[in-house]
Amino acid sequence: MTSRTYPHGVPCWLDLETPAVDAAVAFYGALFGWRFTEKLPPGVPARYVVASLDGTDATAVAAFATPDPAVPAEGPPAWNTYLAVDDAEASARRVIELGGQVVTPPEQVGPPGAAAGTMVRFRDPQGAPGRLWQAGTRLGAQVVNAPGTWNFSDLVTPDPDGALAFYGALLGWEVDPQIAIGMARVPGYGDHLAATTDPDIHDRQDGVAPPGFADAVAGIGTTDGPARWSVVFAVVDRDVSAQAARDAGGTVTSTEENEWVRTASVRDPLGAELVLSQFAPQHTG
Incomplete structure (x- = not known):
């Protein structure tokens, strides 16, 4: 099965940051029939739960995560759209050159040696929050446009x-x-x-x-x-x-x-x- 990949500039992934991950799992599981996989080991205070159609990464559609305590929350939880980029470092610099704001600098996320990718939190010049994503092992949503995705x-x-x-x-x-x-x-x-x-x-x-x-x-x-x-x-x-x-x-x-x-x-x-x-x-x- 060919993995879905995303060229530079294409929205590629979604997540919802919320302290109430279990409530999110309950609602979206009932709404869409998603299945869920915990991606962080037991005992870690943070949560990162990947939603999929069949419980595997081959049908991954989105994720739920506990918020980063170092990033101040603004308003209620909201879905984050990730935008694929070829080079997160270069793209972060370009955000600033174009009048946007880099909220958190490029950071690798995921296990060492097999990083899920490199993420940049940013705001565009009009204030819309977004994410830049240079893919590692997490290429992006693998099923899209089908019912429940x-x-x-x-x-x-x-x-x-x-x-x-x-x-x-x-x-x-x-x-x-x-x-x-x-x-x-x-x-x-x-x-x-x-x-x-x-x-x-x-x-x-x-x-x-x-x-x-x-x-x-x-x-x-x-x-x-x-x-x-x-x-x-x-x-x-x-x-x-x-x-x-x-x-x-x-x-x-x-x-x-x-x-x-x-x-x-x-x-x-x-x-x-x-x-x-x-x-x-x-x-x-």
């Missing part, structure tokens, strides 16, 4: 033009309103998928998705509030999953429909926000 991360910001200038220079993002319905793209990403884990992507999207959608890596939205990442998970049926979220102790804050998807915005019992998305295209032209 990560579908997309959308950057919501009061200054889309400023954000695009930053991420374009840092990660190579491009936006063309006539291609991929204005979403940020990493040119060549679709070809990378076709050559690795998704050989049918171009044929499957032909006539269904907008031109260039195979290269799309993130949505860009506008908000009057603080800049942040909105994390979207795929589901089979929006209404069934929304009710499952309620039954597990979450709150459905809104529902929406457009020509492509039916969505529900959810706040989990920990305060973290997420979006459930059912792909339901109204046309194929």
